[in-house]
Amino acid sequence: MARRGARPWISLPPSIGPGGREGRCGSGNSKLQIANGKLQIADGRARLDVYRLLSYPLGATSPVWPGNPPAARTEPLSSIGRGSWANTTLLHLFSHSGTHVDAPKHFNDVGPAAAELPIEAFIFSRPCVVETPKPEGGFIMRAELEPHRAALRQADLCLLRTGWSSLRSADPDRYARQGPLLHPDAGRFLVEDCPSLRGVAIDAISIGSPGYPAESVAVHHVLTGLGRPDGRFLLIFEDLRIDPDLGQARRIYAWPLFVEDSDGSPCVIVAEFK
Numbered sequence: 001m002a003r004r005g006a007r008p009w010i011s012l013p014p015s016i017g018p019g020g021r022e023g024r025c026g027s028g029n030s031k032l033q034i035a036n037g038k039l040q041i042a043d044g045r046a047r048l049d050v051y052r053l054l055s056y057p058l059g060a061t062s063p064v065w066p067g068n069p070p071a072a073r074t075e076p077l078s079s080i081g082r083g084s085w086a087n088t089t090l091l092h093l094f095s096h097s098g099t100h101v102d103a104p105k106h107f108n109d110v111g112p113a114a115a116e117l118p119i120e121a122f123i124f125s126r127p128c129v130v131e132t133p134k135p136e137g138g139f140i141m142r143a144e145l146e147p148h149r150a151a152l153r154q155a156d157l158c159l160l161r162t163g164w165s166s167l168r169s170a171d172p173d174r175y176a177r178q179g180p181l182l183h184p185d186a187g188r189f190l191v192e193d194c195p196s197l198r199g200v201a202i203d204a205i206s207i208g209s210p211g212y213p214a215e216s217v218a219v220h221h222v223l224t225g226l227g228r229p230d231g232r233f234l235l236i237f238e239d240l241r242i243d244p245d246l247g248q249a250r251r252i253y254a255w256p257l258f259v260e261d262s263d264g265s266p267c268v269i270v271a272e273f274k
Helices: 142-154 163-172 171-177 184-193 213-222
Strands: 031-035 038-042 049-051 072-078 088-093 100-102 128-130 137-139 157-159 178-184 199-202 235-238 249-258 264-272
Touching: 100 249, 128 142, 142 184, 163 171, 178 184, 178 199, 178 213, 184 213
Parallel strands: 128 157, 137 178, 157 199, 199 235
Antiparallel strands: 031 038, 038 049, 049 264, 072 088, 100 235, 100 264, 249 264
């Protein structure tokens, strides 16, 4: 019997399993299960988390930056129950609510939109989790990042784990209004001292915070490359779950909707483990 909250086991062919193309799938009768946002594979001995969902579902009641539209609203257009041949739905989305990416175009008018970037820009193979606990919100300072300089110089994605996501369900209003933010000088450190970095992510509503409007704008300017002659920028991923073991992920995929000219987009973010 499947445990509560889990889907029943589904048999997989021998070619799908731990290691994928790089290894055999045990006895050839591996099974797959999805539970708590994790895709798991079992080979009769142990369960191995293979894919883990880091993004949150989009909904009309998801916490958003104060004043922003809802992350998602659905509008039924046709219904089988009302005599139509099929069910169809109009989706109303906002580019910066829910788990999403800030493309450079968000704060840099000459920066690229998400759809103008190559697909590999959203695939990361060297993630680095930086623990920056902020139980009361406030700034993530450069001094908190510098001890991780060696790791960050090798990483392609910096994951700022503040612990703020614990409030997303427990106190969504506080989560949206009083969250931590990256200090602009800390943003400059990531852009200028960490040459392999291509993205930064945070487990809060934004890399900025509503209580610090000037600094929030400034750090977005830094990260989106405003005024830089070399065109360097970091992709910004906001409002996602960041687990402490993500530094062990084989890859992190952060797929946006490729909407032409959009300055950002909701994302499906998935970590892949070996």
